[in-house]
Amino acid sequence: MLETANAAFFTAIGGPERTRTGVPIGQLLPELVEQGFIALLDRVYRTGTPHTAREARVLLGAGEDARETFFDFTYEPRVDVGGNVMGVRVIGVETTQVKHAQRLTAEHRVLLEQIARQAPLPDVLDGMARAIEDLAPEEVLVSVLLADADGQHLRHGAAPSLPDFYNEAIDGIAAGEGVGSCGTAAHRRQSVIVTDIGTDPFWDDFRELADKAGVAACWSTPILARDGVLLGTFAMYHRRPRAPQETDLALARVFADTAALAIERHHAEQAAKTAKAREDAARDDLTFLLEASTALTSDLDAVQVLTRLTTSCVPKLTPLCAVDIIEGGRVRRIAAAAPTKTQQDLLASHIPVYDADDDAVARVLASGTSEVARRTPTGPGPWHDLGVTGYLCIPLLDRGRAFATLTLLSTGEHTFDGHTVALAEELARRAASAARNARQYTHRAALARDLQAGLLLPDLPHVPGTEVATYYHPAGEGLDIGGDFYDVFPLDDGRWAFLLGDVCGRGAIAATTTALVRHTARAVAPLLPGPADVVTAVNKALTNRPDSHGTGFVTLVYGQLTPTPTGLDIELVRAGHTPPLHLDVHHHAQVVNTPGALLGITADPHVTPHHLHLRPRESLVLYTDGITEARRRDGELFGDHRLAHAVAGAPIRSGPQDVINAVIHDVHAFTAGDEIDDDQAMLVLTATQP
Numbered sequence: 114m115l116e117t118a119n120a121a122f123f124t125a126i127g128g129p130e131r132t133r134t135g136v137p138i139g140q141l142l143p144e145l146v147e148q149g150f151i152a153l154l155d156r157v158y159r160t161g162t163p164h165t166a167r168e169a170r171v172l173l174g175a176g177e178d179a180r181e182t183f184f185d186f187t188y189e190p191r192v193d194v195g196g197n198v199m200g201v202r203v204i205g206v207e208t209t210q211v212k213h214a215q216r217l218t219a220e221h222r223v224l225l226e227q228i229a230r231q232a233p234l235p236d237v238l239d240g241m242a243r244a245i246e247d248l249a250p251e252e253v254l255v256s257v258l259l260a261d262a263d264g265q266h267l268r269h270g271a272a273p274s275l276p277d278f279y280n281e282a283i284d285g286i287a288a289g290e291g292v293g294s295c296g297t298a299a300h301r302r303q304s305v306i307v308t309d310i311g312t313d314p315f316w317d318d319f320r321e322l323a324d325k326a327g328v329a330a331c332w333s334t335p336i337l338a339r340d341g342v343l344l345g346t347f348a349m350y351h352r353r354p355r356a357p358q359e360t361d362l363a364l365a366r367v368f369a370d371t372a373a374l375a376i377e378r379h380h381a382e383q384a385a386k387t388a389k390a391r392e393d394a395a396r397d398d399l400t401f402l403l404e405a406s407t408a409l410t411s412d413l414d415a416v417q418v419l420t421r422l423t424t425s426c427v428p429k430l431t432p433l434c435a436v437d438i439i440e441g442g443r444v445r446r447i448a449a450a451a452p453t454k455t456q457q458d459l460l461a462s463h464i465p466v467y468d469a470d471d472d473a474v475a476r477v478l479a480s481g482t483s484e485v486a487r488r489t490p491t492g493p494g495p496w497h498d499l500g501v502t503g504y505l506c507i508p509l510l511d512r513g514r515a516f517a518t519l520t521l522l523s524t525g526e527h528t529f530d531g532h533t534v535a536l537a538e539e540l541a542r543r544a545a546s547a548a549r550n551a552r553q554y555t556h557r558a559a560l561a562r563d564l565q566a567g568l569l570l571p572d573l574p575h576v577p578g579t580e581v582a583t584y585y586h587p588a589g590e591g592l593d594i595g596g597d598f599y600d601v602f603p604l605d606d607g608r609w610a611f612l613l614g615d616v617c618g619r620g621a622i623a624a625t626t627t628a629l630v631r632h633t634a635r636a637v638a639p640l641l642p643g644p645a646d647v648v649t650a651v652n653k654a655l656t657n658r659p660d661s662h663g664t665g666f667v668t669l670v671y672g673q674l675t676p677t678p679t680g681l682d683i684e685l686v687r688a689g690h691t692p693p694l695h696l697d698v699h700h701h702a703q704v705v706n707t708p709g710a711l712l713g714i715t716a717d718p719h720v721t722p723h724h725l726h727l728r729p730r731e732s733l734v735l736y737t738d739g740i741t742e743a744r745r746r747d748g749e750l751f752g753d754h755r756l757a758h759a760v761a762g763a764p765i766r767s768g769p770q771d772v773i774n775a776v777i778h779d780v781h782a783f784t785a786g787d788e789i790d791d792d793q794a795m796l797v798l799t800a801t802q803p
Contacts, residue, residue, distance in 0.1 A: 114135065114136070114137055114138070115133070115134050115135065115136055115137070115138050115141055116134060116135075116200065117134055118134065122205075125173070125182070125205075125207055126141075126142060126173055127173060127174060138151065138154065139151045142173075143175075144172055144173065144174065144175055144179070145171075148171065148172065150171070153188065154188060154201050154203075157188040157189075157190055157201050158190065158198055158200070158201050159198075161190045161192070161198045162190070163187060163188060163189045163190065164187070164188040165186070165187045165188075166184075166185070166186055166187075167185050168183050168184075168185065168208055168212060169183065169184050169185070169186060170182075170183055171183070171184055180251070181209070182207060182209045183207070183208045183209045183211075183212040184205045184206065184207050184208060184209075185205065185206045185208055186203060186204060186205035186206070187203070187204045187205075188201050188202075188203055189201065189202045189203075189204070190202075210360070213248060216248050217244075217248055217364070217367075220241075220244035220245075220248065221367065221368075221371060223240070223244075224237060224240060224241050224244070224371055224375070225371070225374070227240065227375075228371075228374055228375050228378055231378070231382065234270075234375055234376065234378075234379040235270070235271065237375040238257045238270050238271035238372065238375065239271045239273055241255075241257070241271070241368055241371060241372065241375075242255035242256070242257060242271045242272065242273050242274075243255075243273055245349070245364070245368060246273070246274055249364075251351070251355075252351070252352055253349050253350065253351060254272070254274040254275050254328065254349070254350040254351075254352075255271075255272065255273075255274070255347075255348070255349055255350075256270075256271070256272035256275055256280075256295070256346075256347075256348040256350065257270035257271045257272070257336075257345060257346070257347055257348075257372055258270055258283070258286075258295050258299075258345050258346045258348070259344070259345040259376065260288065260299065260336075260343045260344055260345050260346075264288060264299075264342065264343045265287065265288055266285050266286065266287055266288065267283075267285070267286050267287075267288060267295060267296065267299055267345065267346060268284055268285060269281075269283070269284040270345060275326060275328075275350065276326050278325075278326075279322060279323075279325075279326040282322055283295070283319070283322075288300045288343065291314065291315050291317075292315070292318070293315055293316055293318075293319050293331070293333075294306075294307045294315060294316075294331040294332065294333035294348060295331075295333045295346040295348050297315050297333070298333040298334060298335045298346050298348075299335055299343055299345075299346050301335075302335050302337065302341070302343065303335065304332070304333065304334045304335070304362070304365070305332075305333050306332045306356070306357060307330060307331045307332070307333075308330050308354055308355060308356045309329065309330060309354040310323045310324075310328065310329050310330060310331060310354075311324075311329065311354070316331075327352060328350040328351065328352065329351060329352060329353050329354050329355075330350065330351040330353065330354050330355045330356075331348055331349070331350050331351075332348065332349045332357050332361070332362075332365060333346050333347070333348040333349075334346065334347045334348075334365045334366065334369040335347075335369070336369050336372050336373045336376060337373060338373060338376075338377055339373075339377070344372075344373055344376040344377065344380075345372065345376060347365060347368060347369040347372055349361070349365060394532075398536055401425075401429060401536070402536075402539060402540065402543070404425075405421075405422075405425040405540055405543070406543050406547075408421045408424075408425060409421055409422060409425070409543060409544050409547040410547050410550075412551065413550075413551050413554045414551055415548045415551040415552045416447055416448075417551075418544060418547045418548045418551050419436045419438070419447055419448050419509075419517065419544065419548055420436075420447070420448040422434075422436055422448065422519060422540070422541075422544040423435065423436055423448045423449060423450035423519075424450050425540065426450065426519070426521060426537065426540070427450040427451065427452070428452070430521060430533055430536060430537050430540075431505070431521035431522060431523065431527070431529075431533075431537075432451070432452060432522065432523065432524045432525075432527060433449075433450070433451050433456065433460055433499060433501070433521070433522035433524065434449065434450045434451075434519070434520065434521050434522070435448065435449040435450075435460055435461070435463075435519075435520045435522075436448040436449075436509075436517060436518070436519055436520070437464075437465055437474050437517060437518050437520070438516065438517040439478065439515075439516055439517065444464060444465050444466070444474060444475070444478070445464070446461060446463065446464055446465070448461075449461035451499075456499060459495050459498060459499060460495065460499065460522075462495075463494050463495055465492070465494075466492065471491040471492040472490075472491065472492040473486075473490040473491060473492065473504060473506045473520070474506060474518050474520060476506075477506045477507070477508050477515065477518050478508065478515045478518060479515075480508075481508050481510060481513070481514065481515045482508065483505065483506065483507045483508065483534070483538060484504075484505075484506045485503075485504070485505045485506075485529055485534060486503060486504060487502070487503040487523075487528060487529075488502070488503060488504075489501045489502070489503075489504070490504045490506075490520075490522075499522065499524065500524045500525065501522045501523065501524060502523045502524055502525065502527070502528075503522070503523035503527075503528060503529060504520060504521065504522050504523065505520070505521040505523075505529045505533075505534060505537060506518055506519070506520045506521075507519045507520075507521075507537055507538055507541040508541075509541055509544060509545035509548065510542075510545055511545060511549050516545075517545075517548070519537070519540075519541045519544070521537055573601070574601055574602070574603070574609075576601065576603075576609050576674075576676075576798075577607075577676045578676030578677075578680070578681060578800060578801055578803070579609070579674065579676065579681060579798055579799065579800060579801060580768050580769050580798075580799040580801055581601055581769060581796075581797070581798055581799075582768070582769035582770040582772070582773050582795075582796075582797045582799075583599055583773075583794075583795065583796050583797075584773045584777065584793070584794065584795040585597065585599070585792075585793070585794045585795075586739075586789070586792070586793045586794075587792050588739070588788075588789050588790055588791050588792050588793075596615055596616035596617065596618055596623040596627070596792055597613075597614070597615050597616075597737045597739065597792040597793070597794035598613070598614055598615075598616070598627045598630070598631060598794070599611075599612065599613040599614075599735070599794055599796045600612050600631050600634070600635070601796070602635055602638075604638060604639055604673065605639050607675065607676070608673050608674065608675050609673065609674050609675075610634065610635075610638045610647075610671070610672070610673050611671075611672055611673075611674065611735075611796065611798060612630075612631075612634055612669060612670065612671040612672070613669075613670050613690070613735040613736070613737070613794060613795075613796045614627075614630060614667055614668055614669035614670065614671075614690060614737075615667070615668045615669075615690065615737045615738065615792075615794075616630070616665060616667050617665030617666050617667070618665050622665070623665075626655070626658075626665060626667060626713075629654055629655065629658060630651055630654075630655070630667055630669065630712075633650060633651045633654040634647055634650075634651055634671065637650040637651075638673075643673070643684060643722060644671050644672055644673055644684055644685055644686045644720075644722055645686050645720050645721070645722050647671055648669065648671050648686050648688055648709075648712070648718060648720050649717070649718065649720070651667075651669065651671075651712060652688070652712040652713065652716075652717075652718045653716075655667060655712050655713035656713060656714075656715075656716060665713065666689070666711040666712060666713045666714050667688075667711065667712040667713050668688060668689040668690035668691075668711060668712070669687075669688045669689070669690055669712055670685060670686070670687050670688075670690045670693055670735050671685065671686055671688070672684060672685025672686070672733075673685075674798065677726075678803050679726070679728065679729075679803070680726055680727045680728040680729055680731065680800040681726070681727040681798070681800040682724070682725075682726055683724070683725040683726070683727060683733060683798075684722050684723070684724050684725075685705070685707070685722070685723055685725065686707065686709055686720040686721065686722055686723070687705075687706075687707045687708070687709045687720070687723070688709040688710060688711065688712050688718050688720050689709060689710055689711035689712065689718075690709075690737075691736060691737065691738050691741060692704050692705055692706045692707075693705040693733055693734060693735045693736075694733075694734040694736075694756070694757060694760050695725060695727075695731070695732075695733060695734075696731060696732040696733075696734060696760055696761065696763070696772065697728075697731050698728055698729075698730055698731055700761050700763070700765060701761060702734070702757040702758075702760040702761040704753075704757075705723060705725060705733070707720075707721050707722075707723035708720070708721050709721060727798070727799075727800035728800060729800050729801060729802045729803070730766055730799065730800065730801075730802075731799070731800055732769055732772055732797055732798060732799040732800075733797070733798045733799075734760055734772060734776075734795065734797050735795065735796040735797070735798075736756070736776075736793075736794065736795045736796075737791075737792065737793060737794045737795075738791065739789065739791035739792045739793035739794065740756060740776065740780060740793050740795065741753055741756055742791060743780050743783065743784050743789060743791075743793070744784065744787075744790070745783055745784050745785060745787070746785065746787065751779075751780055751783050751784075755779060755783065756776065758779075759775050759776045759778075759779040759780075760772055760775065760776060762775055762779075763775040768799055769797035769798065769799040770797075772797050772799075773795050773797055776795065780793075
């Protein structure tokens with residue numbers, strides 16, 4: 114029987130309707146019976162033993178009005194003077210708020226740990242909403258909306274207890290004045306408290322929706338970043354009209370700040386992922402362009418360059434690709450690429466019409482600007498058979514004028530976005546440059562070959578009693594005219610003249626000097642008595658030439674041969690050149706050394722004639738320093754000794770070509786096939802049997 118209680122007791126158990134004494138405690142608080150508290154009172158009364166409890170959970174009230182509370186309490190027996198138990202004194206302290214605060218702190222810590230572990234944002238927000246709903250003393254439904262990047266609209270973030278139709282309906286609402294609690298809070302950047310949705314004008318457009326969802330109050334707090342940028346809203350809904358307590362507002366602020374941390378972290382992660390994706394895409398693009406550029410520049414043939422252009426585009430940029438080029442006022446398709454050979458053959462067979470207004474290739478060639486469309490190209494073509502759905506046509510420019518086009522064709526769902534267009538245009542620019550360089554190389558190499566051919570013997574002459582063989586290999590890629598030269602020509606009295614020399618330098622000036630030496634020798638040799646006189650005349654021509662025709666020196670071996678019944682009589686002079694070799698009948702290679710200065714330096718080269726007789730099968734080997742100065746990778750030169758060994762190592766009874774082959778073989782083996790850095794020339798004269 115409740116004898117007496119203070120006001121705090123009645124406030125705790127439920128207010129005025131329970132403010133009564135003189136009634137059984139089980140009748141006043143029937144919910145305590147099932148929870149065991151009445152039995153506990155009976156036990157303390159019967160045994161006289163006190164009972165103490167900490168943070169005991171007590172449900173007060175019934176049904177929807179029931180609320181969870183926590184108490185620290187003591188049951189003390191009351192005894193009379195004789196020691197008999199007369200009743201029980203209950204002393205209690207409500208710790209509900211402390212307990213809730215502890216649980217909220219624990220949940221808050223869990224959320225912060227999730228944020229620190231970079232848990233997915235939906236998981237963090239959903240966990241936060243459920244924690245608040247579980248911990249709130251009264252039923253509350255939590256919603257988090259996320260702001261778009263522009264801050265003008267709110268998107269669904271988390272709302273585990275609100276019905277799906279409601280979440281779908283408010284997904285994307287505007288941030289504006291009078292747009293419910295959340296839209297208004299987002300617009301004002303401050304909390305908006307609507308205690309009764311049924312009467313508040315903010316909810317005029319959403320009242321029917323709220324009624325269907327069964328919510329009657331909504332308190333919304335904006336979620337703001339540290340710099341004040343709107344991140345979203347945090348809302349607490351209630352089933353009945355209700356005004357918030359200070360504890361409710363504090364709770365909203367704490368979890369709005371927590372949501373801000375999670376959202377900012379999510380934005381930072383997304384920004385990092387986006388940056389990483391862009392970096393990876395940029396790296397992929399750069400790798401693609403570098404690999405494609407390497408392929409484009411690996412060949413010095415313009416057609417091969419443009420063929421590689423199409424294979425670089427398929428399938429990286431497009432399913433189908435073709436290159437068309439202008440030649441002689443007409444368009445010619447020189448390359449095509451496709452997934453299958455049938456498609457490639459079909460695409461290669463189509464030739465655009467150069468002057469047709471309805472042809473995309475013709476328009477791009479005329480305008481010099483790219484054209485892109487999400488439809489089949491205008492004009493006739495195998496578009497239906499290939500399943501073409503769009504095209505991108507890019508000009509290949511040379512000094513601002515289009516000389517070809519790169520056409521990329523879409524099929525199926527493939528489309529050309531801005532990124533693909535930019536990448537294709539950059540690739541086309543590089544291909545145009547590579548093709549232009551290849552054409553220039555081809556023209557320059559052809560010019561060099563033509564000029565070099567004019568400075569060398571087109572065909573070896575038939576010299577009586579003599580077999581003649583020559584070898585010439587220019588350094589580098591053959592773009593410059595070499596400085597080495599040779600010649601064999603007849604004189605009037607049955608004699609033959611021969612020469613081999615080396616001009617200082619390369620290119621056009623070297624070609625001018627070479628022509629001067631050869632033509633001078635051919636002109637004066639029939640008029641002068643011997644080789645020394647001819648070389649002196651050549652030296653005079655060199656020293657008298659204009660400075661614009663070159664000032665470099667020349668090394669030369671010039672000689673004259675006369676066939677005899679026993680072989681060849683030879684008279685020669687050496688003007689600063691590498692000494693010839695005499696390969697005798699026993700296959701010994703002997704140096705033919707005779708003094709003489711460089712030509713083109715002084716007025717008198719001081720050359721001395723040398724007489725030599727070649728018996729049948731003996732040879733005279735003339736060569737330039739490109740042979741002896743060939744280097745291997747460690748820098749060592751081939752040298753005179755290896756040359757003599759190679760000449761002597763030619764097959765017995767060999768002809769002049771066999772001697773040359775033996776020397777070139779040994780040189781290539783010595784240099785391991787590396788590119789030579791100087792011109793190489795040889796002239797071999799072999800006496801034949803009478």
